[in-house]
Amino acid sequence: MTGDEYVRAADDRLEETYEEPMSLAGYVDRLFEEPGLAAHAAKYLLEAIEAAGTREVVEEGERKRRYRFFDDPYNGGEHAVLGNTETLNAFVDDLRSIATRRGKDEKIVWFEGPTATGKSELKRCLVNGLREYSKSPAGRRYTVEWNVRAAAGDDRGLSYGGDPTVGDDEHWYESPVQSHPLSVFPEEVREELVAALNDELDDHVPIDVDVELDPFSREAYEFLEERYRRQGHEELFSAIVDERHLRVKNYVVDVGRGVGVLHSEDDGSPKERLVGSWMHGMLQELDSRGRKNPQAFSYDGALSQGNGGLTIVEDAAQHADLLRKLLNVPDERSVKLDKGIGMDVDTQLLIISNPDLEAQLNQHAERNGTDPLKALKRRLDKHEFGYLTNLSLEAELIRRELTGETAVWDAEEYEKLEARIREPVTVTVRDADRTTSEREFAPHAIEAAALYAVVTRLDDGDLPSGLDLVDKASIFDRGYLLDGDSRIEKSEFEFDDGADDGEAGIPVTFTRDTLADLLQTERDRHHPELPVEDVIMPRDVLNAMADGLADAPVFSTAERSEFENRVVPVKNAIFDRQEADVVDAIMHARRVDEGTVAEYVEHVYAWETGESLRNDRGEEIEPDPLKMKLFEVESLGRFTEEAYRGDRPRESVRTFRREKVITALNRHAWERRDEDFSVADVDLGAIPVIKAVLESNDWDDVRRTFEDFDPRQWDDPPSGTETETVKETAIGTMVEEFGYSRAAAELTSRHVMGQVNYRWD
DSSP states (O other): OOHHHHHHHHHHHHHHOOOOOOOOOHHHHHHHHHHHGGGOOOHHHHHHHTOEEEEEETTEEEEEEEEEGOGGGGGTTTTTTOOOOOHHHHHHHHHHHHTTTTSSTTOEEEEOOOOTTHHHHHHHHHHHHHHHHHHHGGGGGEEEOOOOGOOSSSSSSOSSSSOOTGGGGGGGOOTOOOOOOOGOHHHHHHHHHHHHHHHOOSSSSSOOOOOOOOOHHHHHHHHHHHHHHHTSSSHHHHHHTTTTEEEEEEEEETTTEEEEOOTTTOSOHHHHHOOOOOOOHHHSSSOOOSOGGGGGGGSHHHHHHHTTTTESSSGGGGGGGHHHGGGGHHHHHHEEEEEEEEOOHHHHHHHHOOTHHHHHTTTTGGGGGGOHHHHHHEEEEEEOOOOOOHHHHHHHHHHHHOOOOOOOOOOSSHHHHHHHHHEEEEEEEEEEEEEEEEEEETTHHHHHHHHHHHHHHHHHHHHTOOOOHHHHHHHHHHHHEEEEEEEEEESSSSOOOOOOTTSSSHHHHHHHHHHHHHHHHHOOOOOSOOOGEEEOHHHHHHHHHHHHHHGOOOOOOOHHHHHHTTTTHHHHHHHHHHHHHHHHHHHGGGGOOHHHHHHHHHHOOOOOOHOOEETTSSEEEEOOOHHHHIIIIIOOOOOOGGGGTTTOOOOOHHHHHIIIIIIIHHHHHHHHHTTOOOOGGOOGGGGGHHEEEEEEEOOHHHHEEEEEEEEGOOOOOTTHHHHHHHHHHHHHHHHHOOOOOHHHHHHHHHHHHHHGGGOEE
16 A cells, blocks of 8 residues: 555554544433443443453363453454453453442452463553454543633633643643543433443343442533523523533543553552542642632542553552552442542452562561451462463463564364374574575474473373373363274363372473573584584573573572473374375375275175175176275275184174274264265274274385395495385475474484384384
8 A cells, every 4th residue: 555545554553543422312322222431430331341252262171151252352362361261250240240340340350370371461452452442432431521610701711731821722621530431410310311321231230320420520610610500591400511512522432531550660659559649730720719720730640541441550469559459449349649639439349469479468467366467368269370381372472472473263163173283393493694684493393492391381180091191182282092993082081180180390481481592592503514503403492491490580499499390291292293294295295095995994884784885887886895895904004814704894893883983983874864874975084994094004014015225334335225215205295294394304303213223224
């Protein structure tokens, strides 16, 4: 686009965001068309979250509904909160109770967790989500603005530090705390109006607008009321809210305007941090009528800024003194600017802290009934963030840290997630001489880092017999475990719901820093043609992470020892994945084609049911025992000649056919019981044993297919040998089909063959 076109696009965007100011009566008419636009703070936040919809995820091995709002969809996922879906869902459930005033309206929502668990991302996600939702027609947020100059017999006007000599249009002053437009109405009328709106509202959460005008707006209201009462106006309220004096306008929610954030470094008295401070110079200029004029107040405290929306206390341990001042805010919904001057506040309070806040809150716990912090602790509704325990989420987070990628991984099938987990990553780095070069994390390198981090976070006290922490990580990420031909669901394992999964372990910041160091580290390996020194292998990652534990101050001695012990099963698991890549690359061109598999399945089905088959000429034929036998012996590799009498299967083969093939076919037929079942319609990949044939091979297949292949020759195979041909084909396949660079493929295959050498004979 040209520059003018970008400018016009920005014009269109702003035109969609803002509306022309309207009268108070026009706003009320609008509400009866769309009652939800009058939502109070907790209801508004809830609606913003629900408006983004949900999606299904698997976390800790269980399927859960996740609110897309926490994926930061409006911002391209930049500040998505990865994982912790159960915690976020509990937060939304609390919001419903708070919004409906059902028992939890006096609560202050508290998010606690170790560093690098996503708490800061939650804050940014909430701000982004509310901002963008407020730009949408359904999420419009409204407040009032005042102009008293038209009623003044002199030059008196409203001001909070502005120039009183500016033009008439500039004498409109917006409520500094986003006061709800319905707060202009007298209490009795407002209650009747809100009741009428709720009658029109098709929602389980009613509207609750029980707030008075803010002190600044009250100053304008009372000035107008006094002037028009003295002038003898019979319709006094109509005169006050006339369009010359009062307009309703929409605003975009953002920090300082519907969202108040108290940062860890903010200082000042509790009142300054909560609501703002007096501007003493202004007090001398304004007509204070013997009292402090609220026009001379700054309204820059967290509660003032968050009125009508959300107030966040970040790093709450730094503001522990302030928390007790917040005790009565949720239920009384009011704060003091000064003695005699109060302000109603409608905001959802949310505090964020590391675990050190809980230590402060419990410092008097042994005093039981005389604990001075007991009332505060009762008001706090804690939601705990933990470290990610899903491999795919941790891999996604590590990639974000290294590359700045923001798109959320949203896959309907685990196979797509699995492909993302194993992907290589290329990063551009600048050397000391300011030249740039490419460094590659080989396939499975990011997976290795993520798997190791997750394994350090899992509790090994509830491991079922025969499983290790790598198995547990797989179950948590997939929701099931593949055991040979069987798929065992997470529900079949007896994991302890009270386990300490995600409470401790290696944080992503440690992983990120370790990988960043590897990008700058020179590697002592060379190849005459390939830049192998620029490739970071999975074993490089795991060795660096394990070696770095000793110097990292964030780990205790016991943690270092425990984490070092957990690296071995991760190395073994990653090697298994590399080995599978190499074997599959070698056998890629020799895979059993789907037509052969389908023919076998049809013959087994006919063998079991006693039905006939039809050949290409349409003639009825009997299932061929030789074809089934050859497939089972050569393609499946499950049986030897001893399992048959000639071509007739013995009991072990018969059991296999019925339990592994026919059972899966029957399940498929049951799922499609309302349709005409045909073996031709079966998804062969849905049968575990067949899926294994289609997708995997082993060294026995390699040995059987390439009789003269010798892995000991792999590094530099003699010219003209079968090993040379196999290697050339395999490397090409790893590059073209599996995402490897030639250098990464060379290093990976050498590593695998170095281990295979020892067991080849």
